[in-house]
Amino acid sequence: MSPPKKNRIGFFYRRLIAVVAINVLPLLVLSGLLYSYIMSDYKSNLIALMNNQIMLLATTSESALLFDDAEAGERVLSTLELNETIQYTQIYNADNQLFAQYRHPEMINDTVIEHFDKAVEFKNNNIYLNYKIMKNGEYLGLIVMSASTEGLAAQKDHLLLISVLTLLGSFILASLLNWTLQKRLNTPIRDLISLVHYVTKHKRYHKRLATDQNNEFGDIIAWVNTMLNTMELHENERKASSAKIIQASKLATLGEMATSVAHELNQPLNIIRMAAENCRRKVSTGTADTEYLYGKLSRIEQQTARAAAIIDHMRMFGRKAEEDPAPVDPRKVVTNSLNLMGEQLRLAGIKLVTELAEDCPFVLGHTIQLEQVLLNLLTNARDAIVQREGEAKITLRVFFDDEGVHICTEDTGGGIPEEILPRIFEPFFTTKEMGKGTGLGLSVGYGIIRDMNGTIVVENIDNGARFKILLPGVRSISKIKPHFS
């Protein structure tokens, strides 16, 4: 089982988000405060400046208004030319008639001059001020003054640029720091992940991690190494005892098969004996020609080779399994098992049906061990079938699909009673009489298949039991044509 990976945000991004949040948020707040401070400061300065101008204008334009001297009024207003920010100023007399006006030289002539009731008004980058000229309680007229706040907009842009640059700088700095930190953390994490992955996938515990880090990671790695030491020790102990059990069960199977092998050997021996007898008879009567003798001797040679092959296989089967698993052709395993058991099944009157896929991937393991599993399944099937009347048939299938290589046996032995079904893979569980079964067959088979990273399951079918083995396939495809004797 591999860890879930969906919708995962790694440490790198989490830390980046945290660093950015810590950096950017205060900066944003600070920029906001600075912005509002600068804005209000700028506005109040501008208003104070305009007020000073207005007050000055009000005093100097009083007499012009009293004497209705518009020229004097214009003269008064012309002093505003010195002030760049003032856009225009108008003086109205007591009858609200335009008395005098000043426009900034750069201001377009037909610009509409807006009037507001309020003393101060901000609109479209402009500030508008109204001031009533009073003399001894008498209303003399009104001064309307407008100044551009474009400088404010420029400052706004300036401030925005500074804020954005500061934020960007802080973001880049945070990312750089985060990246450096991540690089230091990444190596041990990556090593750790690939080690755990290796251990999970191969179930081998010999690898260790090296570290020069004198920090929490160094501690973790040291503890992981210690854990692997313990696991390797346990695994070695488990392997040793499991090898002993496998060997014991195999020898029991060998004992079981003795009758079957005797039959298998009997056949070539009979043929050899008959051939030898015929030769002797022909020689004694003087009727043996070379061609006849040659034919008989070849037959003797073939049958001796067959007998030797059976004995060889028995010897190999009795041997302990070699250390490293190797690619195994599952169909070869089936044919080997049938070479050993076929005769016995035929003698028991059991029909054998085999369906082997044309091309089939190899599986990783030990030929002899997989054979041991199959031989036990066939023996169990035979034992179940011979106990009852009716159809006697064993079907063996080897095929592969996306899941892997499947090896299935089906029998017509009536199936396994529901109450013992959960127990049949337990070591020493048997329903067979003393001396007939050790109860190790399926439990050892289960261990062998598990060590090959596969599964073995059982189910009852119509008239018997079905065992299904699923093994991961390795790339090479077996193209050997199955052959049965």
Ligand SMILES: Nc1ncnc2c1ncn2[C@@H]1O[C@H](COP(=O)(O)OP(=O)(O)OP(=O)(O)O)[C@@H](O)[C@H]1O
């Ligand atoms: N095909 C089958 N049909 C019916 N029962 C079965 C079948 N295969 C296994 N069993 C039951 O499961 C039990 C355990 O099988 P297992 O192969 O582990 O041990 P065994 O055959 O009894 O002994 P051993 O295999 O060590 O000679 C059997 O005793 C039998 O009751």
Ligand SMILES: [Mg+2]
């Ligand atoms: Mg058995």
